[in-house]
Amino acid sequence: xxxxxxxxxxxxxxxxxxxxxxxxxxxxxxxxxxxxxxxxxxxxxxxxxxxxxxxxxxxxxxxxxxxxxxxxxxxxxxxxxxxxxxxxxxxxxxxxxxxxxxxxxxxxxxxxxxxxxxxxxxxxxxxxxxxxxxxxxxxxxxxxxxxxxxxxxxxxxxxxxxxxxxxxxxxxxxxxxxxxxxxxxxxxxxxxxxxxxxxxxxxxxxxxxxxxxxxxxxxxxxxxxxxxxxxxxxxxxxxxxxxxxxxxxxxxxxxxxxxxxxxxxxxxxxxxxxxxxxxxxxxxxxxxxxxxxxxxxxxxxxxxxxxxxxxxxxxxxxxxxxxxxxxxx
Amino acid sequence: xxxxxxxxxxxxxxxxxxxxxxxxxxxxxxxxxxxxxxxxxxxxxxxxxxxxxxxxxxxxxxxxxxxxxxxxxxxxxxxxxxxxxxxxxxxxxxxxxxxxxxxxxxxxxxxxxxxxxxxxxxxxxxxxxxxxxxxxxxxxxxxxxxxxxxxxxxxxxxxxxxxxxxxxxxxxxxxxxxxxxxxxxxxxxxxxxxxxxxxxxxxxxxxxxxxxxxxxxxxxxxxxxxxxxxxxxxxxxxxxxxxxxxxxxxxxxxxxxxxxxxx
Ligand SMILES: Cc1cc2nc3c(=O)[nH]c(=O)nc-3n(C[C@H](O)[C@H](O)[C@H](O)COP(=O)(O)OP(=O)(O)OC[C@H]3O[C@@H](n4cnc5c(N)ncnc54)[C@H](O)[C@@H]3O)c2cc1C
Numbered sequence: 001x002x003x004x005x006x007x008x009x010x011x012x013x014x015x016x017x018x019x020x021x022x023x024x025x026x027x028x029x030x031x032x033x034x035x036x037x038x039x040x041x042x043x044x045x046x047x048x049x050x051x052x053x054x055x056x057x058x059x060x061x062x063x064x065x066x067x068x069x070x071x072x073x074x075x076x077x078x079x080x081x082x083x084x085x086x087x088x089x090x091x092x093x094x095x096x097x098x099x100x101x102x103x104x105x106x107x108x109x110x111x112x113x114x115x116x117x118x119x120x121x122x123x124x125x126x127x128x129x130x131x132x133x134x135x136x137x138x139x140x141x142x143x144x145x146x147x148x149x150x151x152x153x154x155x156x157x158x159x160x161x162x163x164x165x166x167x168x169x170x171x172x173x174x175x176x177x178x179x180x181x182x183x184x185x186x187x188x189x190x191x192x193x194x195x196x197x198x199x200x201x202x203x204x205x206x207x208x209x210x211x212x213x214x215x216x217x218x219x220x221x222x223x224x225x226x227x228x229x230x231x232x233x234x235x236x237x238x239x240x241x242x243x244x245x246x247x248x249x250x251x252x253x254x255x256x257x258x259x260x261x262x263x264x265x266x267x268x269x270x271x272x273x274x275x276x277x278x279x280x281x282x283x284x285x286x287x288x289x290x291x292x293x294x295x296x297x298x299x300x301x302x303x304x305x306x307x308x309x310x311x312x313x314x315x316x317x318x319x320x321x322x323x324x325x326x327x328x329x
Numbered sequence: 330x331x332x333x334x335x336x337x338x339x340x341x342x343x344x345x346x347x348x349x350x351x352x353x354x355x356x357x358x359x360x361x362x363x364x365x366x367x368x369x370x371x372x373x374x375x376x377x378x379x380x381x382x383x384x385x386x387x388x389x390x391x392x393x394x395x396x397x398x399x400x401x402x403x404x405x406x407x408x409x410x411x412x413x414x415x416x417x418x419x420x421x422x423x424x425x426x427x428x429x430x431x432x433x434x435x436x437x438x439x440x441x442x443x444x445x446x447x448x449x450x451x452x453x454x455x456x457x458x459x460x461x462x463x464x465x466x467x468x469x470x471x472x473x474x475x476x477x478x479x480x481x482x483x484x485x486x487x488x489x490x491x492x493x494x495x496x497x498x499x500x501x502x503x504x505x506x507x508x509x510x511x512x513x514x515x516x517x518x519x520x521x522x523x524x525x526x527x528x529x530x531x532x533x534x535x536x537x538x539x540x541x542x543x544x545x546x547x548x549x550x551x552x553x554x555x556x557x558x559x560x561x562x563x564x565x566x567x568x569x570x571x572x573x574x575x576x577x578x579x580x581x582x583x584x585x586x587x588x589x590x591x592x
Contacts, residue, residue, distance in 0.1 A: 109493055117460050117463065117470070119425070119426075120464040125552050127552065128457050143453075145453050145557070146340070146341065146342040146353060146451075150559060153556040154554050154555065157553065195500055195503070197498055198501055202495060247513070250513065264494070265495060266494075267494070270589075272583075293583075296566075301344070302345070309564060311567050312568045314568060316573070319573035320577055320580075323576070323578075324577040324580055327578060327581035
């Protein structure tokens with residue numbers, strides 16, 4: 001796992017600049033994961049770990065971000081919330097000051113909204129959504145392709161470079177650190193920016209809270225047609241389960257948004273999560289991997305959902321579900 | 330007004346596939362329109378229906394085979410298409426920067442007011458091209474857009490960005506801009522028979538690097554795929570053998586054991 005730190009000979013060539021993330025006053029978990037990933041990379045590179053925290057209560061954030069392994073925290077006191085013009089501009093300026101070998105950011109929704117722009121502006125090779133990486137004379141990242149059915153490694157032959165890391169792949173950094181906190185002056189005129197955040201809205205209240213359910217029967221695109229949902233409804237009735245779904249079912253308007261499990265839906269932690277016709281895309285898994293027992297029904301033996309399942313049924317839901325219904329009738 | 334929609338043809342690995350070298354074997358790949366781009370196309374076509382004098386042009390980096398997918402976009406209401414390809418592009422492993430350079434050249438030629446792009450492509454999942462392109466051509470941008478309202482005069486767009494955990498950010502973006510479109514923004518239409526017929530006579534303009542004023546250096550990339558493999562399963566899942574009835578019986582046992590049925 002984590003290699004022994006290489007002592008820094010005073011050169012700053014191998015430094016890493018990682019960007020923290022917060023929303024509505026709270027640092028997000030990906031910030032602490034970015035510290036762990038950034039520390040790993042900085043160790044490999046033989047450099048220091050710099051954290052950038054931009055907008056909002058940056059001094060408060062800096063205190064919380066001061067975890068083991070962080071060398072310097074750069075606070076950019078401008079704006080209240082994420083705005084990509086602010087983030088892109090501040091990260092670019094900081095990058096030019098710190099001159100790191102690598103820029104690291106969370107592959108979050110906001111990461112998607114500024115990191116590619118920064119990489120382009122600074123002319124950095126860009127690797128998105130790394131699930132692992134190593135640096136051994138050169139940077140090599142592990143990524144997934146084709147709906148997580150395969151893994152790939154990609155090598156980057158230029159430095160500096162930019163990488164975004166997938167949430168949940170690195171543990172969050174813990175332990176108190178003794179980082180230097182350095183305010184970084186960056187002028188930002190929010191009103192003049194070409195994009196303006198004007199507010200937030202919470203979606204998906206409603207009749208049921210799937211986050212509370214102990215047994216979720218969750219349906220995905222394998223159901224094919226809206227009419228076929230009746231079959232699942234019947235299973236839900238005879239088992240007393242709560243119905244949830246993957247995103248396409250909600251996108252199609254077949255179920256309301258409050259039934260969606262995943263990154264942009266709900267996080268659920270039932271005793272049993274029965275995933276029917278769901279492939280197990282990363283954004284879906286993000287919402288249900290905390291289930292105590294995961295059972296998957298899928299025709300595709302290579303579906304990534306089986307990688308996290310405790311029980312697997314390789315089979316056609318249109319055969320398995322009716323048989324299951326008769327078991328409980 | 331002109332809207333440029335980036336349209337990618339993506340490969341999808343069959344249930345049973347084999348890896349050949351650094352990719353899934355060609356015969357195990359089925360090609361289709363990228364799911365997120367389908368919503369981007371629909372958004373463009375809906376704007377063209379809502380406003381006067383809007384032309385919707387699609388841009389694809391892809392081999393001749395991708396014309397089948399492009400026809401699908403044309404059948405859904407895209408007015409004409411640009412397809413970038415030549416031997417140098419075919420030989421390259423395109424990274425985000427290379428795609429950005431190619432699409433930026435198309436943007437410079439077409440001068441759209443708005444570029445719509447899918448949040449990510451289903452095959453390589455970089456989720457970066459749209460925002461990178463915006464920076465390159467000096468447009469504004471917004472990523473992961475799931476609600477969009479355009480000002481009468483196409484000067485600004487009011488939109489929602491879908492954040493994690495059921496929270497949406499309300500943002501206003503000045504045009505010209507690149508928006509990366511999230512699924513669920515709209516309901517992509519099926520191509521009508523009439524649309525399919527009309528698509529046959531719409532233009533798909535092939536463009537080489539030279540046509541775009543670029544040369545082979547535009548597709549050079551410092552990022553190289555070095556391996557592809559099937560991930561080792563981390564779980565030790567218990568699989569239920571037998572026919573559907575037997576599988577269901579075992580599954581029912583598990584549900585009873587866990588005590589979740591009948592609560
Ligand atoms: C920014 C972002 C946020 C996202 N947020 C979420 C989110 O919150 N939640 C979410 O779910 N997704 C989310 N997604 C989408 C996600 O990437 C996937 O597209 C989605 O989860 C796929 O849903 P699915 O598994 O139902 O469909 P698919 O991936 O199409 O899988 C369908 C599965 O059904 C199987 N199948 C087909 N027929 C049968 C049959 N007869 N019997 C049994 N099995 C069958 C297939 O083998 C396949 O594995 C997000 C994407 C992005 C980019």
